[in-house]
Amino acid sequence: MRTDVILLRFGELMLKGRNRSRFENQIVQQIKRVLKPLPKAALRTESYGRMYVELNGESYEEAEKALGKVFGLLSFSPAIKTIPDMKAIEEAVLLAMNRLPRTPQTFKISVRRVNKQFPHETFELHRLLGGHVLKHFDGLKVDVHEPEVDLHVEIRHLETFVYSESVPGPGGFPLGSNGRAMLMLSGGIDSPVAGWFAMKRGLRIEAVHFHSYPYTSERAKQKVIDLTRSLAEYAGSIHLHLVPFTDIQTRLKETCRENLIITLMRRAMFRITEQLAERREALAIVTGESLGQVASQTLANMNVIGRAASLPVLRPLVTMDKLEIIPLAQKIGTFSTSILPYEDCCTLFVPKSPSTNPSLKVVERQEQWMEEWLPEAIREAVERTETLLLKPDDKSEEDRLF
Structure with missing residues (x-):
């Protein structure tokens, strides 16, 4: 072809x-x-x-x-x-028709005459080129309203283009045209899709992943690296920040009310992500949260958790359900990696009955009782974060470590 x-x-x-x-x-x-x-x-x-x-x-x-x-x-x-010659255009129109997967029953010609010095007017070109096609295809008819094939002819000063197909692109804004944001990337289905949507709106993203080694395995870490590489196919390269979260999780379990562990854990994650954002000159935090999907994503929990950060929190999937998100994950190439059965830190220490309607005052009071260790633990987690620069399809050990 x-x-x-x-x-x-x-x-x-x-x-x-x-x-x-x-x-x-x-x-x-x-x-x-x-x-x-x-x-x-x-x-x-x-x-x-x-x-x-x-x-x-x-x-x-x-x-x-x-x-x-x-x-x-x-x-x-x-x-x-x-x-831009009539005979050459006629030949190109026939070639375009002949290369279609199958011969249509109806068609129309759409002419865009940028070159106003071309010897035939637009209406005349529709008639001449349409008639030329009809001479060479038996049974073909013109339908100007709902044709099977719309054959476009664009006549410019030095060249003419003939085409019939329009392939959809991703749309949105060019990557990086609207600034930089930090994507909170788990090993699940939702957050990579949220990152894709953020990039579509012109954001250059950097991924932040929280791991709890040795409770989470190296395979879980590799899973997140592979997800980042998949997203990097759309960006060229993406920084992945790997945050050690074990100490904070274990101390939260020891010192706070069990039903608030998830809420307090997520608030700590937001604070760490915000500090990393300040270092990387990012202006927003992106999450894969979907309203009501899990206990930490009720409106009340999202309100309390989001208040831990002063940066805007962008939630591209907030009104979508899993049946809408999964096809998108398949489309962008992250689904098969996301469903690998390797645990992440968000699945650890999950209480039997997590709070779905926490009180901000109660949560802040809990954090005041942890003032002697929590701020320092957050600072240490930020300092011990390792950062990789990942590129698509690069399975070598050449990822840059900062």
Whole structure:
């Protein structure tokens, strides 16, 4: 199947007015990054934000897979490129029809005539090109309202593009265009999906994972590393902060009311994440919380836990249920890793009857009784955090350790 170029379309970033050039520069960087494995492919930019990829013999299938990981890209179309000449356009239109998986019963021609000096008007081109197609395909009919195939012909000054397919991209904003945030990454299904949504809205994320070695195994740690690598396919690289949490968990079990362990544990996690955010110049915390899904995610608990942090807490999945989240996890490639049966620290020391409606005053009073050790334990956890810079598909020991 011949594909000369891929036409790119952008969504919300095109509405950014005076800031649009900044968003365009960021998406250009991301497109060039994902196309690095295709050295012959070249990104071309034109005025008014138009961009396309010249494949120059590279595999369209590989380019399609790569472009599907570029946030800010609304859709793209594989196209045949030819010169702005009527005979050449007719040949390209027939070629585009012939390469369809099956011959349709109905079609229409949609012409965009950027080159106003082209000798035929738009309406005339619809008639001429449509008639040319009908001559070569028996039984084919024109349907301008609901055609099986909409064949687009875009005539510019130096070239013409012909295409019929529009492949959806991730949409959203270019990665990093809206700042940096810390993703609280467990080993479960939800938090990686929340991280994907955060990146889609233009946030560059850094992952924070709490482990309780030796109660949690090295396999559980590796699981989170693999999840981070999966997310890094959309970002190029992601920092993963591994926080030792064993001491805090065991001391909470020894010193606080059993039904408040989860609430107090989560508040400590938020405080640690916020301190890491200050070091990394991040402006928000992202979680995979879904309202009512578990005891710590009731509205009352989310209110009490969230007050431990002064940074905004973003919860992309807050109104979604598992039946909505699982297909998204499968789509972005994290589901098979998330369901591996390796425990994380959130499954340890879970009380039989955790509080679902905690009182903020009671929780703060509990924390006051722990003033002699909790702030110092949080500081030590931050200081002992190890940070890895993870890249996709890099299974070697070359991850950078900070």
